[in-house]
Amino acid sequence: QWAGVVEEYRELLDVGPDTPAVTLGEGGTPLIRAEGLSARVGAEVHVKYEGMNPTASFKDRGMTMAITKAKAAGAKAVICASTGNTSASAAAYATKAGITSAVLVPAGKIAMGKMSQAVAHGATLLEVDGNFDDCLTLCRKLSEAYPVHLVNSVNPDRIEGQKTAAFEIVDALGAAPDIHVLPVGNAGNITAYWKGFREYRELGLAGSVPKMFGFQAAGAAPIVLGHPVDEPETVATAIRIGNPASWEQAEAARDESGGLIDSVTDAEILAAHRLLSSTEGIFVEPGSAASVAGLLKAAEAGLVPAGSLVTVTVTGHGLKDPQWALKSADGGDTTPVRVPVDAVSAARALG
Numbered sequence: 001q002w003a004g005v006v007e008e009y010r011e012l013l014d015v016g017p018d019t020p021a022v023t024l025g026e027g028g029t030p031l032i033r034a035e036g037l038s039a040r041v042g043a044e045v046h047v048k049y050e051g052m053n054p055t056a057s058f059k060d061r062g063m064t065m066a067i068t069k070a071k072a073a074g075a076k077a078v079i080c081a082s083t084g085n086t087s088a089s090a091a092a093y094a095t096k097a098g099i100t101s102a103v104l105v106p107a108g109k110i111a112m113g114k115m116s117q118a119v120a121h122g123a124t125l126l127e128v129d130g131n132f133d134d135c136l137t138l139c140r141k142l143s144e145a146y147p148v149h150l151v152n153s154v155n156p157d158r159i160e161g162q163k164t165a166a167f168e169i170v171d172a173l174g175a176a177p178d179i180h181v182l183p184v185g186n187a188g189n190i191t192a193y194w195k196g197f198r199e200y201r202e203l204g205l206a207g208s209v210p211k212m213f214g215f216q217a218a219g220a221a222p223i224v225l226g227h228p229v230d231e232p233e234t235v236a237t238a239i240r241i242g243n244p245a246s247w248e249q250a251e252a253a254r255d256e257s258g259g260l261i262d263s264v265t266d267a268e269i270l271a272a273h274r275l276l277s278s279t280e281g282i283f284v285e286p287g288s289a290a291s292v293a294g295l296l297k298a299a300e301a302g303l304v305p306a307g308s309l310v311t312v313t314v315t316g317h318g319l320k321d322p323q324w325a326l327k328s329a330d331g332g333d334t335t336p337v338r339v340p341v342d343a344v345s346a347a348r349a350l351g
Ligand SMILES: Cc1ncc(COP(=O)(O)O)c(/C=C/C(=O)C(=O)O)c1O
Pocket: 057, 081, 082, 083, 084, 085, 086, 087, 153, 183, 184, 185, 186, 187, 188, 189, 190, 238, 239, 285, 287, 288, 315, 316
């Protein structure tokens, strides 16, 4: 039985040998060989399916560490700003730990699946009249003024937990990939993966480190533009972030690895979202598909040498924001065929 991120990697994490782990069995997610993508890109592409975590996003890796450490420190309440997945994960792990949680989300911009998770787990949910960056600013102020433990990815415990995905990729492949691709929003995840790949090399558990290829949504691409984006806009609400908290660390990951951080349009994101589900059997939320859209763009630009070993992280499950699967390619709504209960009509509908 997989024991969860803290137990499986305890000696490589910043946590005491006897600290009880607050876990929901996170980590140990599938690394799936993507035949269609491999053929299309001319490389060996594996997809790290992080939607298979307990709250259906990669955030659980960081949250098990942050809540484990918060509980050990005697915290009674945690708080976070979120575009949705962090709030869902914080609420679930806080509940598991018997700690109360408060989450601040941009009003009207949180996907229904994520909202339902935060509410289901009993979080106090504040809808802020602003964007994610405003929520994070407010959270920092509240955590300074009140006895609440901030669990956003500015908290190093989150980065610690999230780096384990890099460990799992090397453990599964027996080597580090040549290129690792992932979406970039607040930039905690690219920071965490780079830390994990470097640590495995330093420990002699990997002979190399990958180039880090990060992708932002074109309407929310501050690192690509080189300045904050005041009004970030994208259908990929998970990465609708204009002033990443881990900006410098993301640039370090890009530069030290000889990688890149680029942007992809909403159209490219939605096309990649559909390509994944309709050809690979992998269902992700739009923000996650920014990594696949970016891989296709990089391959088009000749940045993926033939035969490269490439891993791509898809960060959240498609059920978080299911509406996008029900829209046809031209944006219209798809309506399932209705048939009376008789075999002839059904057979005719099946064509
Ligand atoms: C599905 C999904 N994919 C990618 C990202 C970007 O990761 P970072 O670059 O580490 O921020 C997020 C981030 C979400 C939040 O920031 C939040 O939940 O508050 C996400 O939910």
